[in-house]
Amino acid sequence: xxxxxxxxxxxxxxxxxxxxxxxxxxxxxxxxxxxxxxxxxxxxxxxxxxxxxxxxxxxxxxxxxxxxxxxxxxxxxxxxxxxxxxxxxxxxxxxxxxxxxxxxxxxxxxxxxxxxxxxxxxxxxxxxxxxxxxxxxxxxxxxxxxxxxxxxxxxxxxxxxxxxxxxxxxxxxxxxxxxxxxxxxxxxxxxxxxxxxxxxxx
Amino acid sequence: xxxxxxxxxxxxxxxxxxxxxxxxxxxxxxxxxxxxxxxxxxxxxxxxxxxxxxxxxxxxxxxxxxxxxxxxxxxxxxxxxxxxxxxxxxxxxxxxxxxxxxxxxxxxxxxxxxxxxxxxxxxxxxxxxxxxxxxxxxxxxxxxxxxxxxxxxxxxxxxxxxxxxxxxxxxxxxxxxxxxxxxxxxxxxxxxxxxxxxxxxxxxxxxxxxxxxxxxxxxxxxxxxxxxxxxxxxxxxxxxxxxxxxxxxxxxxxxxxxxxxxxxxxxxxxxxxxxxxxxxxxxxxxxxxxxxxxxxxxxxxxxxxxxxxxxxxxxxxxxxxxxxxxxxxxxxxxxxxxxxxxxxxxxxxxxxxxxxxxxxxxxxxxxxxxxxxxxxxxxxxxxxxxxxxxxxxxxxxxxxxxxxxxxxxxxxxxxxxxxxxxxxxxxxxxxxxxxxxxxxxxxxxxxxxxxxxxxxxxxxxxxxxxxxxxxxxxxxxxxxxxxxxxxxxxxxxxxxxxxxxxxxxxxxxxxxxxxxxxxxxxxx
Ligand SMILES: [Zn+2]
Numbered sequence: 201x202x203x204x205x206x207x208x209x210x211x212x213x214x215x216x217x218x219x220x221x222x223x224x225x226x227x228x229x230x231x232x233x234x235x236x237x238x239x240x241x242x243x244x245x246x247x248x249x250x251x252x253x254x255x256x257x258x259x260x261x262x263x264x265x266x267x268x269x270x271x272x273x274x275x276x277x278x279x280x281x282x283x284x285x286x287x288x289x290x291x292x293x294x295x296x297x298x299x300x301x302x303x304x305x306x307x308x309x310x311x312x313x314x315x316x317x318x319x320x321x322x323x324x325x326x327x328x329x330x331x332x333x334x335x336x337x338x339x340x341x342x343x344x345x346x347x348x349x350x351x352x353x354x355x356x357x358x359x360x361x362x363x364x365x366x367x368x369x370x371x372x373x374x375x376x377x378x379x380x381x382x383x384x385x386x387x388x389x390x391x392x393x394x395x396x397x398x399x400x401x402x
Numbered sequence: 403x404x405x406x407x408x409x410x411x412x413x414x415x416x417x418x419x420x421x422x423x424x425x426x427x428x429x430x431x432x433x434x435x436x437x438x439x440x441x442x443x444x445x446x447x448x449x450x451x452x453x454x455x456x457x458x459x460x461x462x463x464x465x466x467x468x469x470x471x472x473x474x475x476x477x478x479x480x481x482x483x484x485x486x487x488x489x490x491x492x493x494x495x496x497x498x499x500x501x502x503x504x505x506x507x508x509x510x511x512x513x514x515x516x517x518x519x520x521x522x523x524x525x526x527x528x529x530x531x532x533x534x535x536x537x538x539x540x541x542x543x544x545x546x547x548x549x550x551x552x553x554x555x556x557x558x559x560x561x562x563x564x565x566x567x568x569x570x571x572x573x574x575x576x577x578x579x580x581x582x583x584x585x586x587x588x589x590x591x592x593x594x595x596x597x598x599x600x601x602x603x604x605x606x607x608x609x610x611x612x613x614x615x616x617x618x619x620x621x622x623x624x625x626x627x628x629x630x631x632x633x634x635x636x637x638x639x640x641x642x643x644x645x646x647x648x649x650x651x652x653x654x655x656x657x658x659x660x661x662x663x664x665x666x667x668x669x670x671x672x673x674x675x676x677x678x679x680x681x682x683x684x685x686x687x688x689x690x691x692x693x694x695x696x697x698x699x700x701x702x703x704x705x706x707x708x709x710x711x712x713x714x715x716x717x718x719x720x721x722x723x724x725x726x727x728x729x730x731x732x733x734x735x736x737x738x739x740x741x742x743x744x745x746x747x748x749x750x751x752x753x754x755x756x757x758x759x760x761x762x763x764x765x766x767x768x769x770x771x772x773x774x775x776x777x778x779x780x781x782x783x784x785x786x787x788x789x790x791x792x793x794x795x796x797x798x799x800x801x802x803x804x805x806x807x808x809x810x811x812x813x814x815x816x817x818x819x820x821x822x823x824x825x826x827x828x829x830x831x832x833x834x835x836x837x838x839x840x841x842x843x844x845x846x847x848x849x850x851x852x853x854x855x856x857x858x859x860x861x862x863x864x865x866x867x868x869x870x871x872x873x874x875x876x877x878x879x880x881x882x883x884x885x886x887x888x889x890x891x892x893x894x895x896x897x898x899x900x901x902x903x904x905x906x907x908x909x910x911x912x913x914x915x916x917x918x919x920x921x922x923x924x925x926x
Contacts, residue, residue: 264774300773334706334714335771336783336871340855370749370858374699375768375869377858 251276253283255353257291258345260300267341267348270299280356285312287353288322291345302341304331310366318358319381320350326365329372336375343376344385351384359383434520434537436464437594438546442617445544448517450510455517458509465531469516478509478516485530489518496522498529541596549593550575556611556620558600559822561864563653565607567622567646574642579633586622586631586646587614594618607648622646630654690905692736693729694761696859697722698768701746706771708881715744717884718767721872724894725765729901753862757822763833763904764867765897766859769884771876778880779848780893781871782838784830785823785861786854822864829866832907837868837900844896845873845889866904870897 253276256269274290277283288309295301304327311323324346332342347360359381363369369378433444434456443464447454458478462469468481480487488497494505503525509518518526520537523544528535536545538553545551552575557568569588576591594617602611606627614621629651635644697718699705705714719741726737738759740752747755756764770781823830834852841847852868860867872893873880883889 260773262774264772264777302773333771333773333876334704335874335876336768336855336857336869337777337781337874338771338773341773374703374705374749375855375857375859377856377861379858380856382856 255287255290256349257287258302258348259295260302260341262298264300265337267302267345269348269352280354281312281314284314284320284322284350284354284357285309287349288312288346291349292324302338302345304328304333304342306331314357318356320354320357320360321363321381322346322350322360323363323366328362329364329369332373334373339371339373339375342372343378343382347382348384432542434523434542434544436544436546437549437551439549442594447520448512448514450512450517451507453507454520455507455510456520456523457514458516458518461518461523461527465527467530471516480530482530485532487526487530494519496526498526501529503529538596541598543594543596551594551596552590552592553596554590554620555598556600558602558608558611560605560607561822561825563607563627563650565605565648567608567611567648569620569644569646571642571644574635574644577635577644579631579646581631584624586624586648588620588622588644588646589614589616590618590620592618595620607650622648624648627651688762688908690735690762690901690908692738692759692761692763693901694738694740694756694759694764694865695722695725696740696752696756696764696766698766698859700741700744703746706769706875708875708884709775709878710881712875712881712885714769714771714875717769717872717875717890719744720885721890721893721897722767724890725767725897728894728898732898733902733905735901735905749858750862752859753822753864756867757862757864761865762908763901764860764863764865765837765901766857766867766869768869768871769873769875770871772874773876775877777848778874778877779846780841780873781848782834782841782852783855783857783860783869783871784834784852784867785827786856822862823860823867826864826866829908830860830868833866833900833904834868836903836907837870837897840900840903841870841893841896843899844892866908 252273254271255274257272258267259270260266261268272290274286277286291301292303292307292309294305306325307328308325309322310325311321313321313323315321328342332339343362346362350357350360360383361368361381362372362378364372371378433446436443436445445456445460445464447456449455458467458469458480461467462480466482470479470481471477472479475490476492477488477490480489485499487499489495489509491508491511494507496503496505505521505525506519509516511517524535524537533547537543538545541553543551552571552573554575555570557570559566559568578589578591580587580589595613597613597620599611599613602608604610604625606625608628609623609625610621612621612623613619627650628648631646631648633644633646635642697715699713699715699718701715703715705718707713722739723742726739729735729737738755738761740755741747752766753764770777831852838847838849838852855869857869860869873884875881875884
């Protein structure tokens, strides 16, 4: 065989390998995301128009220092889990100035779980971390946007833990500990004096 | 041309076929441990196309299943007594007596016969044999029937003269603790244990934590300085925690002293809030020898990037180096840094470095960012506990009285024991207040008071610890300031004076100038 022939064969082999890789490695991942134990066979979609309810969503204040609540009409969920999903989906929508969201753009809600104890798990896409501009103030505002949006609007939720792409995560950008569920903070920060620990002469 | 195309197609097909076969070639990867009333055995798991599967023939033998292949319908029929399961080779679906159950993939035929995904065990087989089957992927356990196999996560924290082994369980499992000559045996009343053990290195109190001779025992191998132990079971909010504290002789004596009737007052209760270092009570002087400075971020983690491209990781390192020079040259104290170059250091590693250096103070340096350009000023934080534990001592209902060695009780905050910082919150608050006041003499400080936040880097620090945001890099004016030598020196000076002040208070040396906050001024 000529060298051109070998070259051709090499090309064919590379193409073949690539094709096989796509067939065997990539495609199964695409169609195998099917985690439910019982095959979902949804029957009969409700036809009546959805009921609305007022939810408080949280955005960055004009001075950039804290979160402010903004009331919005959203679809009313039948159960707490559904309600929390609607709240978070509304919270994650892009907003126009003058509103600014502390949640990075393109962050989407992947899933929401609620335990009997009232611990909620908010599973979001990786943009919440990869698109984060850092700084502990920003990170606190992002974290408590989510924690407050859920706890304020869904009273049965006591604490919220944020997961990224289904995994427990250390922090969004290097500061706020996300390994445990967080409870609501009224103004993202406890500004109250630090009780007896303020310095006093010994 | 046509020949070339044909050749291409042929080679492609061959490659696909070869790869497919090699991909299907089964590598015995690992196994699952099946626990049932009849005992325990291993079930081989094979990886097919990156999917964990088990040989159907193995299951057939163990669970008395009858497997029939239906070549016409390209499927399998599995029967057990009067139960019938139909599996198709094309879809991840099984029909169990007419009920459709999904599986992550269809069964696959290999050279070793039919393989089914491991989810078949819990989703299908349980229905077939009318016995609940639980698949625990993390530990590779398959639990057949109603066996009591508690999941136990073991955590280990070591402090000065005291170490704690925490056994965290979703539900309390009855246990007894027996002390042997070189071991403490924690014996659980269960059918088996599903344990995840911490990776520990031997220290003077605990040499190792391992599975015991019986499958429901855990063995704590004791170190040379071990003198006594105490245990307590804390239950609450869906989690049960068995705590085994081991003490050195000195710590044992200190606890006994604290529990003597004469001193069993309010004061002895606050000993408990000091967590893993009971000897460090606010009123007890401590010596400050080593200061740990933690320059935030580093390496690929740039932290905040200012509008003109200034990186948080550079600012924090520069200020850290200035502070180190000041402390070393003017106070003569030992200074250690979690990083001294542009390197990435994980957050838990930073606390570990500080703990291993036996540092007496931990100062983490960061620069802040807001989505708006206006905010400016420094901020000082100390740890707030993640879960509703911001004020643990005020919430009496969350606390429990736990018996102490040698009688008496102590008050334990239920959730935060694995976090070393919990024992130092009072001193951290003191340090934060001092830093807030001292920085204010030098630069703009945003908040009136030191604040609390659940910051990850502080959680594991076994010493008083604060996180200082030096200023806002997102503010263009502050960005310029934060890179300037005079501003960085002013920050370093404020932090330096904080160390001086904290040390004086902690060591309870008389203050020379009882000014507004009582801080002595240290002259260079
Ligand atoms: Zn930072």
